[in-house]
Amino acid sequence: MAQNQAEIDAFHKSAFPNANEMRKYLTTESESWDQVWQVTFARFNEANGLTPWEAGAVDIQPPLRFVVESGEVPFPKEGKALVPGCGRGFDTIYLASALGWKTVLGYDVSTTAVTAANDFLKSKAVAPSVAASVKFDAVDFFKLELPEEEKFDLIYDYTFYVAIPPTMRPAWGSQMQSLVKPGGHLITLMFPHVPEPYKLGPPFWSSFENYVEVLGGSNGSGGANGWEIVYNKIPPPEIQSEVHKGKDRIVVWRRV
Template structure:
């Protein structure tokens, strides 16, 4: 008897032979046909929660200033909402209007009665004095213009950008563009936090999700193209990335599908 296809194998099949230019419409099609269960994690990232709550300088915002965060490819908005409950003005970017609608419903429910999964501990939930705001924006990460919807005077970039399931969803030839766009969007003193997944998957295997072992380092620190194949070996001695890595560790908590292999990296832009 044939084994039924898993959500991940169905996801890979959906994108086989689809061009780079068709990526936005293909993801929109999956959202419109209620296929988000292919990738939905049903809650915010435990690794991001633990890291945020360990960073006193950004997890205890001042009432007169809230740090500004961005989650590109935010899905149903779990991480955006969690960051707002930790005091950030949090923005979620999505290509799909259907996803935006679902995220807004989720946000309304969580702001009325936050779920415990938004916090690492009950102590953390009691210690946060100020909530931030949530806004979901429909737009293409690689295009400009949607940033005009950031409701902050003299916007100089995001204080925090978080990547978990965005880079691994992109075709490998978009990785260099992803790094360039991240540098454009982040504040000169901001941080890019990445839950690196999947690191267990062979780089030659088809995605999404695409394997990312050593890819973040290559594109952010070395300035490479992130392709990481035998046919695109680069002499990175002549290259230099636009970010420096300031933290790298295995998170004590993560999603089950990457637990034990995920790594958490934190990057600051080179000035």
């Protein structure tokens, strides 16, 4: 059932309390995200900044932790991973630690975010091998071009998709098709996953059908052309925080 505007506004106010303030600084230019990050650290503490996905981010989202640690998806023993729009790097550091891979990259268009991520990594009590495997850099995901031998075995997207305008989603899909090597995986933790699109954002809406559309269109068997779905679940409410209940879906796609 579609949500009315009052329901959407109430959800955004609860889930992303500083989003309206954040939107004042955003323009159509990607560089405006650096302004958002500068204001975040100048005016708010790190647990309650302007970037809504950073608010209260003290742990990894349970659906990601389950996918990585349960063994339901057989990730390789070694590989190269990317977290685009990495922010302070929570997920980048987690993936390096949980997977044990030697190259796990966190890219963000904001140099301020990259500085914050490097500072956060230094503050974490991680094994030297994990710290050595993580690298943060200021890179525009949409301008990234790589030769075949440098493409990724895994890309993880949580909130990067909903941070960009929906008009940019086809370019997001094209980049994922280009950057994930054959046999590699794309993990999409969809949030907020909603029944109908709405205009408010960022964070913008997301839906499984929209991911299928931008990743290559329907393949006629429930997935997207060029991808095989190897994991597709709506997380049970008992493992989620209140704002995530009924608003998450996690899908793992394998590039074919």
